[in-house]
Amino acid sequence: MNILLWIIAGVLAAVFVASGLMKATQPKEKLAASLPWVNDFSLGTIRFIGIAEILGAIGLILPGATGIAAVLTPIAAVCLAVTMVLAAVVHGRRGETQAIVVNVVLLALALFVAVMRFGPNAF
Numbered sequence: 001m002n003i004l005l006w007i008i009a010g011v012l013a014a015v016f017v018a019s020g021l022m023k024a025t026q027p028k029e030k031l032a033a034s035l036p037w038v039n040d041f042s043l044g045t046i047r048f049i050g051i052a053e054i055l056g057a058i059g060l061i062l063p064g065a066t067g068i069a070a071v072l073t074p075i076a077a078v079c080l081a082v083t084m085v086l087a088a089v090v091h092g093r094r095g096e097t098q099a100i101v102v103n104v105v106l107l108a109l110a111l112f113v114a115v116m117r118f119g120p121n122a123f
Contacts, residue, residue, distance in 0.1 A: 001116065008113055009064070012060055012110060013057040014057075019050070019053050020053030023035075023046050023053065024051050052083065056077075057076075059072050060080070061073075067123065073113070074113065074118040077110045077117065078110070091103060
């Protein structure tokens, strides 16, 4: 089970680093072409979301890999799950149902990591 949790955490981290870097570094106009929801938010909010995703991704991997403050791994997973709930709400209000499917999958994976790392497979 530990290997599966590492794989899922790695996939989540890769997805959130990629997504976060895009939001944290790209101009709003360029983001709007692929992420139409950005037009509803300020550039500062978009950058904040991107940085939060990057930090969450780091939190999924680094504490467990180093053994330093390993409790941060499930906490990061919970925070990313909350992010996905909020993202699903935004997409729901905009009628972007395909994006909600992605949010739900990432939410489920993040919750799985959180539950397992808080519980039976804690570091």
